[in-house]
Amino acid sequence: MKKLIATSMAVLIAAPAFAGGRAYEQETTSFLGWDILPYVSLRGGATYGNLNYNYNGEQESVSQNLYQARAALGLSLYEKTRLEIEGSFFTKGNAKKSFGDAENIGVSSKNIELMANAYLDLWHFRYIQPFAGIGAGMAFIDTQAADSSKDGTKLSLMGTLGLAMPFGCFDVEIAARYNYIDVESGMHNFSGDVGIRYMF
Numbered sequence: 001m002k003k004l005i006a007t008s009m010a011v012l013i014a015a016p017a018f019a020g021g022r023a024y025e026q027e028t029t030s031f032l033g034w035d036i037l038p039y040v041s042l043r044g045g046a047t048y049g050n051l052n053y054n055y056n057g058e059q060e061s062v063s064q065n066l067y068q069a070r071a072a073l074g075l076s077l078y079e080k081t082r083l084e085i086e087g088s089f090f091t092k093g094n095a096k097k098s099f100g101d102a103e104n105i106g107v108s109s110k111n112i113e114l115m116a117n118a119y120l121d122l123w124h125f126r127y128i129q130p131f132a133g134i135g136a137g138m139a140f141i142d143t144q145a146a147d148s149s150k151d152g153t154k155l156s157l158m159g160t161l162g163l164a165m166p167f168g169c170f171d172v173e174i175a176a177r178y179n180y181i182d183v184e185s186g187m188h189n190f191s192g193d194v195g196i197r198y199m200f
Contacts, residue, residue, distance in 0.1 A: 043070040045193025052185035055145045056099040064093030088113040110142045133160035139181045155182040171197040
């Protein structure tokens, strides 16, 4: 986790140097009639996870509290739409649950995701920009309960609602996210995060 935080801070410090200090409007490049603005984004927050886990012939809902870090590379198109590739990293989730006669079984999960996201700016205000987004990708997830371990690559889907506050060449973002992972009988993550998006 310390390495992840150190890397994130380094990118945050270095990113403005690449932006060159020019105004937002001057950064756009026209391609096939679209104004394109590349960006990098770093986000961090907390997640409430709910995993429907099968063990000992029983299914139980296991709740876990996680922390998350997200890093994305993307393109802003015509100041209305954004397309990006995002990597998401979650801390290990741990909880105890009883499955029938098996009591106080430790259940854990480790998860890394690679997502393709699309965002749409809903309205245009001077200081606040609401947006909505959807995403799909892969979750590299490992779940464990007692002596049972399962890992693999699973489908991951995400929906997002948020607000962006522009400050020249970068935006501050606040977002709420719902993330579904097709593992076991379904994993549901409800997340909130804050991020900084630098535009080049």
